[in-house]
Amino acid sequence: MKLRREARGHHFYERGTGFHVLLDEFPVAEDEHDVGPELVSIALTDMCDLACDFCYAPKTNHRLPADFVVDCCKQFASIGTLEVAFGGGEPTLYPGLGELCRRIWSECDIGISVTTHGHRLSEELVRQLEGHISVVRISIDSPEPLYSIIRGRPLGRLLERIEQVRTSFPIGINTVVNSATLPALDGLAKIVSRVSAIDWLLLPEARGNEFTLTGSEWKTLDAWIGKHRFDFSLRVTANSVPNLSGPFPLPAAPENYAHVSADGLLRRCSYGSEGITLKGKSIAEALRELRESEDACRPNAAVLNSRV
Numbered sequence: 001m002k003l004r005r006e007a008r009g010h011h012f013y014e015r016g017t018g019f020h021v022l023l024d025e026f027p028v029a030e031d032e033h034d035v036g037p038e039l040v041s042i043a044l045t046d047m048c049d050l051a052c053d054f055c056y057a058p059k060t061n062h063r064l065p066a067d068f069v070v071d072c073c074k075q076f077a078s079i080g081t082l083e084v085a086f087g088g089g090e091p092t093l094y095p096g097l098g099e100l101c102r103r104i105w106s107e108c109d110i111g112i113s114v115t116t117h118g119h120r121l122s123e124e125l126v127r128q129l130e131g132h133i134s135v136v137r138i139s140i141d142s143p144e145p146l147y148s149i150i151r152g153r154p155l156g157r158l159l160e161r162i163e164q165v166r167t168s169f170p171i172g173i174n175t176v177v178n179s180a181t182l183p184a185l186d187g188l189a190k191i192v193s194r195v196s197a198i199d200w201l202l203l204p205e206a207r208g209n210e211f212t213l214t215g216s217e218w219k220t221l222d223a224w225i226g227k228h229r230f231d232f233s234l235r236v237t238a239n240s241v242p243n244l245s246g247p248f249p250l251p252a253a254p255e256n257y258a259h260v261s262a263d264g265l266l267r268r269c270s271y272g273s274e275g276i277t278l279k280g281k282s283i284a285e286a287l288r289e290l291r292e293s294e295d296a297c298r299p300n301a302a303v304l305n306s307r308v
Contacts, residue, residue, distance in 0.1 A: 002109050004080045005034050006256070013082040015111030015134050018170060018198065034080020035287060037255060041085040041270055042069060043262040044097070048090040050117055052150055054176050054205050056271055057089055062262035066100050068278075072260060073104045075283035083111035083134065089262060092120035098128025105132040113137055115174060117151060118158050121165055130168040135198065137172040138162065142184035143191060150180075155191075162195045173197045177221060178205035178212050185224055192232060199233035204240045206271065211240070218243045255291065266290055 004011040009024035046060040073084055084104075091097060091114050101112055111134040118138040129136070140155070141147065147155040162171060173192050175181065181188075192200050204221070205212045213221065222244045225234060238257070241248055259267045265275030266286045276286045276293070 002082060004036075004038060004082055005032050006038070006080075007033060011038070011082070013111065015083070015109070018111065018134050035284060036076050036079035036081035037258040037287075038081065039083050039085060039256065040076050040081055040258045040260065041087055042072065042260045043088050043270075044069065044086050044091045044094040044100075045089040046262045047093050048088060048117075049093065049120075050090070050151055050153070054150075054178060054207075056207070058262075060262070063094065064260070064262055064264065066096055066103075068264070069100060070103050070107065072278070072283060073110055074108045077108040077110040079284055079287075081110060083113060085113045085115060085137075087115040090117060090120070092116050092125060098125055098132070101129055101132040113172070115139065117153075118161060119153050121161055126165045126168050133169055135170045135172050136165070137174050137201070139174045139176070140188065140191060141176050142181045143187040146180060146184055159191070159195065166195060170198045171195055172199050172201060174201045174203060176203050176205050179214070179217060182213070182217055182220060182224075189228065189231070197232075199235055201235045201237075202240075203237050204243070206239075208271065211243070213243075258287070258290070 001012050001014045004013065005028045007028070007030075009022055009028060010026055012021040012023070013019070042064070043057065043062075045063040046058050047063070048055070048057065048059070076084065086094075086097075086101075088094070094100070097114075101114070104110065104112060112132070113135045114129070114133055115137040116139070118136075118140075121136070138158070140158070141150055144155050165171075173195070175185075175188065177185075202221075202225075204218075225236075225244065228234065236244065257269070259270045259272075260278070261267060261275060264278050266278055266283075267275040268290060276289045278286050281289075
């Protein structure tokens with residue numbers, strides 16, 4: 001079990017189960033805080049074979065070299081980061097994803113999650129990932145017929161694949177919440193239960209630095225969460241917390257999250273365009289530069305921190 005010393009207390013994490021324990025009874029002196037973010041998302045590639053309307057990720061040919069990713073993960077692990085979240089783009093399009101995860105799992109003590117649309121989880125890839133990741137997070141935004149409209153693929157085929165792979169590693173569900181998907185949450189809840197997801201992450205849609213939900217839609221979402229918060233292990237993005245009533249027992253600080261883009265920039269959040277180049281400098285040095293910069297991008301993607 002890995003220990004991270006932070007402002008909230010002593011944070012223990014077991015990467016094999018994804019189990020977190022926070023002991024806030026014993027404060028940690030500020031000069032003893034681990035400087036690594038709790039969670040770092042890494043866009044392995046910007047390439048994707050879907051074209052979802054709400055996707056903010058750039059569509060380029062950028063792809064991070066495997067040795068670079070391994071080195072980044074080792075450095076993040078050494079300064080207190082608990083988990084890296086591989087995304088993109090679509091990470092299952094990254095050549096050698098299974099071998100990459102195996103190397104990181106064996107060479108450092110960091111947890112690994114993979115966020116994917118799920119349609120490319122072949123038997124061979126599942127075999128390679130098994131035992132070398134903490135969780136696979138699959139994006140499902142609604143039941144049919146809206147799912148096929150959004151993703152351009154049939155949901156039934158994906159659910160069959162999830163049923164086949166969920167004994168190989170834990171499955172989490174990610175859902176983009178906007179005016180179209182919000183009314184479908186009740187129907188989607190049945191699917192989340194069916195696949196025995198370990199948790200359900202709700203991501204209110206943002207374009208740039210602005211949410212797309214209206215005031216009344218926020219109220220609808222807040223009421224839905226209040227009604228179902230004991231039915232699922234629900235999570236929300238940290239920057240959406242001010243629009244919701246909670247309760248949120250583990251508030252997330254912006255410095256608890258960072259993002260590495262597919263072109264090798266360290267950013268405060270996934271949505272920004274600016275960042276600190278990692279070429280020729282250590283992660284710790286780049287983090288110092290990032291925290292001293294005037295980056296106006298809010299931590300929109302500080303996921304897996306605030307639990308409803």
